[in-house]
Amino acid sequence: MVRNKQLQHRDYNPSAVAEKGQLFGLPFSYDNARHIVIPIPWDATSSFKTGSSANVDAIIHASAQIDLGHPFLGDYWEAGIAIMNSDPYIKEQNHSASPLAAQVFSNLESGKPAPEFEMQELNRISQNVHDRIQAQCMKVLNDGKTLCVLGGEHSVTAGAFSAAAGHYLAKNPTATIGLLVIDAHMDLRHHYAGMTHSHASVMRRILDTQPSISNCTQVGIRDFCEEELTYANSHPDRIHIHTDYDIFRVLDSGQSWALYCQTIVSQLPDAIYLSIDIDGLEPSLCPNTGTPVPGGLSYNHVMTLLHTLDNANKTIIGTDLVEVVTADVSGNCINANVASRLLYTILGLQRLQRTHV
Ligand SMILES: [Mn+2]
Numbered sequence: 001m002v003r004n005k006q007l008q009h010r011d012y013n014p015s016a017v018a019e020k021g022q023l024f025g026l027p028f029s030y031d032n033a034r035h036i037v038i039p040i041p042w043d044a045t046s047s048f049k050t051g052s053s054a055n056v057d058a059i060i061h062a063s064a065q066i067d068l069g070h071p072f073l074g075d076y077w078e079a080g081i082a083i084m085n086s087d088p089y090i091k092e093q094n095h096s097a098s099p100l101a102a103q104v105f106s107n108l109e110s111g112k113p114a115p116e117f118e119m120q121e122l123n124r125i126s127q128n129v130h131d132r133i134q135a136q137c138m139k140v141l142n143d144g145k146t147l148c149v150l151g152g153e154h155s156v157t158a159g160a161f162s163a164a165a166g167h168y169l170a171k172n173p174t175a176t177i178g179l180l181v182i183d184a185h186m187d188l189r190h191h192y193a194g195m196t197h198s199h200a201s202v203m204r205r206i207l208d209t210q211p212s213i214s215n216c217t218q219v220g221i222r223d224f225c226e227e228e229l230t231y232a233n234s235h236p237d238r239i240h241i242h243t244d245y246d247i248f249r250v251l252d253s254g255q256s257w258a259l260y261c262q263t264i265v266s267q268l269p270d271a272i273y274l275s276i277d278i279d280g281l282e283p284s285l286c287p288n289t290g291t292p293v294p295g296g297l298s299y300n301h302v303m304t305l306l307h308t309l310d311n312a313n314k315t316i317i318g319t320d321l322v323e324v325v326t327a328d329v330s331g332n333c334i335n336a337n338v339a340s341r342l343l344y345t346i347l348g349l350q351r352l353q354r355t356h357v
Contacts, residue, residue, distance in 0.1 A: 012026075012027055018064035019064075021060065022060070023037060023059075023081060023343075024064070024077065026080070026082075030082050030084060032080050032082075033082035034145055034146060035080065035082075035145065035146050035148065035347045035348075035350065036082055036148065037083040037150050037343065037347070038084050038133075038136055038137060038140060038149050038150065039056045039085075039150045040053075040086075040087075040090060040150065040152035040156040041053040041054065041056070041087070041091045041152060042090055042093070042094050042151070043094065043153040044094050044097035044100075044101050044122070044153075045122075045153060045155060045198045050098065051290065052323050053152055055150075055339070056150070058327075058328065058329045059326065059340050059343070060340075063340035063344070070345070070348060071303070073310070073349075076347075079351065090129055097125045097129075100118040100122040101122055103115055104193055108193055114193065114194045119194050122195060123194075123195065123196055123197065126196070126197030129159070130159040132159070133149070133156055133158075133159030133160060134160070134162045134163045134166075135163075136163075137159065137163030137164065137318070141164065141318075146316075146318075146347070146350035147160065147164055147317075148318075148319045148320065148321070148347050149319070150321055151322030151323060152322055153199035153323060154183070154185075154199040154200075154202045154275075154277050154322045155197050155199045156320065157202050157203075157320050157322060158197070158202055158206055161179070162209075163318070164273050165213075165273065168271055172271070175271050176213070176214035176215075176269045176271070177210075177213050177214065177272070177317065178215040178217065178269045178271065178272045179203075179207075179213050180268060180272055180273070180274050181277070182219050182220050182276045182297065182305070183219075183220060183276075183280045184220060184223050184280055184291070185223050185293075186221055186224045186228040186229075186232060187199065187203040187204065187228075188227070188228035188232060189201040189227055189228060190204055199290075199322075203218070204231065207235075207239070213238065214269055215267060216238060217240040217264060217267070218240070218241050218242065219247075219280065219297070219305065220247070220281075220296055221241050221243045221244060222243060222244040222293050222295045223291070240267065244295040245295070247260065248295075257301060257304055258308065261309075264308075265305075265308050265314075268314065270315050271314070272309070272314045272315065272317065274316060274320075275320050275322070276319075276322070277323045278324050278338070278342070279291060279292055281297050281298070282296040282297065282298060286325075286335055287335065288326060288327050288335045289323050289324065291323075299338065303345065310349055313352075316350045316353055317353075319349065319350065321339060321342055321343055321346060326339075
């Protein structure tokens, strides 16, 4: 076990009422926590509905109701979990970029060409935000902590993945990386509405720029366009799509989900980056997400997949949870409730990760 006993708060009672304003009610800060959540308040390119940039308070609030016992991760929280403050620079950039994106969408929706100045500015700001995310994630990893990014829209994964892969490959230069994605969407367009950093093109961008990825496996897919399908089909060794309907049909024929998960995980290399777009789950579990799609994985489907991943002793180099839009800060907000529980699990997947300062 890598649990650092020194970090335990001996006076902390995990069965008592949670501490207000703290993620999962836990009494840790950046300095004494092994597991760090980086919130990224960025949703400027969201094409249908924004809001994922402003979910942190609701998720922290909802996380306080979680009892810390976990069905398969034990008491990993004792090594410390903390969430960083949202970066004011990214908030500002999001504020500047959102009207630019709105103008682009407005033009395109009325059949006009995209406005050149707005498009250039939007892509410039998006690149800055990408670089900022990458730098923040790299600092967390260099500080010897594990990485979990809380979006924001799905485009935030690109900067987080770059940092996680860069950090891992610096010590394992010949390794390949698996990118395991839970999502309703492939996000494999070359660009979306001219936006090279769009949430709808993030996986394409990562695949095109990160040759270390040997296997990108997407689970729960049920909304894709011709360009995405063509791209996926033209890279059969590298991209593995498990559509929601494929999964339904296999399970309907009598195969178990546990066996299906074992097949998925056994095909992945040792080093894994895990990206969960909450819209991969059933919309009833994330009704406010930007682009909800009927169908989707149940909560226990996701938990079983993550449990299978955990049992496989892979090296989890980084994680993210994106596209969570919360209705309000009440403890009854299902969006925040589900998101905080998923966070609690994906953070724990890295409990045995070897980290190096
Ligand atoms: Mn999605």
